[in-house]
Every structure is written in C-alpha cells, then in structure tokens.
Amino acid sequence: MSGFKTTLIDCQACGRRIMVRAADAERGSIACSHLGCGAVNILSAAFQYDENIVHGLPAFGKLTYLGDSQLIYPLQFGRNTLGTSDACTVQLNRFMHNGRCYISRRHCTLTVTFDKWTGQLRYHLQDGAVDNQAQTHQYSLNGTRLNATPLQKTEIVDVENGGIFTLGGVDSFRLSHYVIPSAMLDTYKVELDFNPDRTQ
Template sequence: MVRAADAERGSIVCSHVGCGAVNVVQTAFQYDEAIVQGLPSFGQLAYLGDSGATYPLEFGRNVIGTSDTSTIQVNRFVHNGRCFISRRHCTLTITFDKWTGQLRYHLQDGAVDPGSQSSQPSLNGTMVDGMLLLKTEIIDVNDQSIVTLGGLDRFRLTHYSIPATMLETYKVSLDYNPDRTE
C-alpha cells in the first residue's frame, strides 16, 4: 500500500538500511465504458464499387451479408450474373478498450448460424488489405483498411475516433498500485 504522505509527495523512499532509493508513484487510470452510450457513430463500411453505398456500423456484433437476418445488410452486387457475398458473410465486432479509450474492430470470416449456434464460414472468403482470413481467425482491423468480401466486392472500413475532450470526462483514476513505480 502507498501511504498518504508518499502519495502526496509522489514518491516512495526505500526503507532498507543504506538504500534510500526513490521510486516515483505513477497514477493509473482507465476510461469508463459508459462512454459508448453517447457516441454519435461507430464507424462505417463504404463500398468501393460503382454504387458508393455506405453502411453505418453498430456497437457489438455486426454480421455483414446479403440476408435480411444480417445486422448490416449489403446490396447484392452482381458480377457476370452472380453475387459472391454470402447471406451471412463475415462478422465485425466493435468493442471498447478501456485502457486506450478507443474502439477496437475485430473481423472474422463467417457468422454464427442462429438455428444451430455453430460458426458457418462464408462460401467465397474474406480478405483484409489483400490477405485472406483463415476460417477460424479473428483479427484487429485498422482504420481505412480494405475489406474484400467474396474476392470481388471491396469496402473501406472507417473507424470512429472518440474525441480527446470527451475521453477526458470519462477518465477514472485508479488507486495507486505499488507495482506501478519507476
């Protein structure tokens, strides 16, 4: 435990005989997850083809596909008479990182089937910036990355960045941790 006098001074002096080393006490904090309730947006997917359609994202799980059971129902983009996007093609999950105060975007190919509760991969695969996702892989997706569904239809993922002034109001100071000294 950090004594009140040490916390006030901002350092701890080692009490071992002859040591006298000074350790600086660092304050720790995290951000309150309630911040997500007031956000105006959670980012978007923008189709890079002719239509230029945009699809706003939701906090939590976003199942992307052509089915009306998908959270994000994309248009059926037809190439030579075929659509290469599956009905429930991939899942983009948006979470809040309480340590950085930013949203994180996790992508996986396929989606959980509502009937069987088992994960079903897409028929034609999902790529991020030209790299094919493995069927069991979940990856973090960077801002402005290109997500390709079915090998043909490309979307730009745009993250929502929480403004620093808003983050400051949701900062929660944590008690001093003796393991967090310099």
C-alpha cells in the first residue's frame, strides 16, 4: 500500500492502542498484541462518493404547499432563498390571510448540499436570508418553524425527508428530498486509502 504511514488504532475489544503497519492494512486485519486480549480487529477500507454526481441529477428536491397540493416549488443545488420577492431563488405566492401576508420578502434559506459519505443530498434550513447589497443576514418578521418548533435566529437545522416547515406561523410546506438512486451512486464511489478511524 503505497504512501501508508504507520498509525495507531484502539482495539475494539480491550480499548488499548495497537500499531497498524502497511502489511496489516493490506491484509485487512490486525490481532491485538496486548497480553490477555489477542482480539482480531478488521480494518475496513474507507470510501466516499464523488460530488460531481450532482451535475447529472435531474432534480434537487421540492416543496409542496400544504394549503394547495398543486403548488409545488422545485429547489436548486446550493442556497435557495424563499420569500415573496422576485429576487428570491424560490419565489413564493403571497398567501393572504384576512388581508395580510405573513411571509417575508426574503423569509428563510434552504441550502441543498451533497454529503460525500452517505451519497445523499442534505437540506439545511435557516430563518432569514443574506441581503446581497448590505452583505448582512436579515431575519424574517414572523419567524420560521420546523415541525412546529420555532427556529432560533442563528440556528441552522437539517430537514428530514417529509419535514414540514411553517413560515410566519401560518403557511406550511412539506420538503421532499431527491433520493439519488443506488445504481447511479455506485458509479461515483471512490475507494480511499485505509482509514485508521474505521474498524469493524
């Protein structure tokens, strides 16, 4: 294994440190040398997924308005600014309630990223959005809730598939993740050199 550096791992049985050499990594296992242990530790090769996979994806998820399931808003990879302003990445309708709209012009930010370890997209929600002119983060007037829990001003949270967030306390949306097919993922799998932090 070219370029392998001798490293230490914790034995999975006794917890004491074991020195792993290139020959051990190539073999894929190492026996604990401590007196009274002798447990065989399986050394797993690490892998990740090439993030270039995102360039071939047909979609990046969508939001469905719970007040009208026909209203669907597609998401893009990266930062999605949600609000009623035409400058938003996802321009929402001005939903009126007793003559008033509770969604801010730039209400919240939903960022879509790729997790190279799981091979799936992740969705991060934050109240407010960056004002491009002032280069400051402006928060919404009426707040953002995820599954009925209010987001704190500086909080960024992961939204699970099917998660519901409410803007302004009134208008709710369901997030549908785009799930990357396993057959496609397999073509973007990248084997890494032995990772000492990964043992079975």
